[in-house]
Amino acid sequence: MPENARLSPSIGQLDLDFVEREATLRLLMKLSIQLHLAGLSLSNTVRVLDIFGVERARSTVHNWVHKANLQPKSGQNPDHVAVDETVIRLNGEQYWLYAAVDPESNELLHTDLEPTRTKVIASSFFSELREKHGVVDVVFLVDGDKALNYACQRHDLDFRYERHGNRNSVERIFWEVKRRTSSFSNCFSNADAETADEWLRSFAFAWNQLI
Template structure:
């Protein structure tokens, strides 16, 4: 029995569409339309095997930022995260022992090193430390509770879920390992 190989152009098209923002499920539908019967797992594995990532240095026009208290081994830390709400792509995040304006500035500096955010409008909730950091760094921001800022809230819900599972299984792990 001879194995039927998927044409390279169709594989490349599926990978390009997924990296362009198409979900795994929708990529499967696209490939099915092109005559390829792959599961979501098969698409995911093929993308991982290709080892292609979107180009860094993106310049999003909006960035949703927030911080959230999380617990490891009965100690509280603050997770700062940024998300491009148009692509739901997670930009840099960081785990800090407390939250202050200077820590928010440190987080924003790291973000600026990796992405062109000079002209971006930052979407924040009423987090005083982030607002203070954005003001001191000279960035534009808008206080927004819903809408595009929901992207970062989805990320935090998933992080909380994974953190809960992680802490149940690996309660002995130190914070640097947990951050990784």
């Protein structure tokens, strides 16, 4: 897990406006959210709360994470953007995770979870990416996937084929997502696709704070 000194800056950025009646101190709620997104399982996060004399269920921490509605900040405009998709499994079913990363900073710019992959979905992902960040004069780094190449051509984007190099930043993120979803079964246990999609946006927020 990253050092505590790297955890603290993002704690203040967590918005807890969703809280109405909650007996837990907001600082402990923020700490719990951050610890879980940084890599601590729900079970171990609850144990940390126990140290402070606070007893909470794993589902409570899970709800805090999702209600916080965290996601990467918009308005980024890097020189290059690495785009890729990979398969993850949710409740035994296959889904496709699309991700866009700034290879220079390793920041996650945008994610999307879909039940399949098509040219239309790939094109929609680029549309959302451009709307969120207004990417202009950007070189997109893609692999040989036909859907991604089609989407770049449809949007008249400058792109080039790159299998390794700067695209390794996406692979590192995919590896971490897969590690988390396989190792921490209580993250996605009985979760639907919408919940998983929300978790991925929260993960992206935390990832950007800790890199």
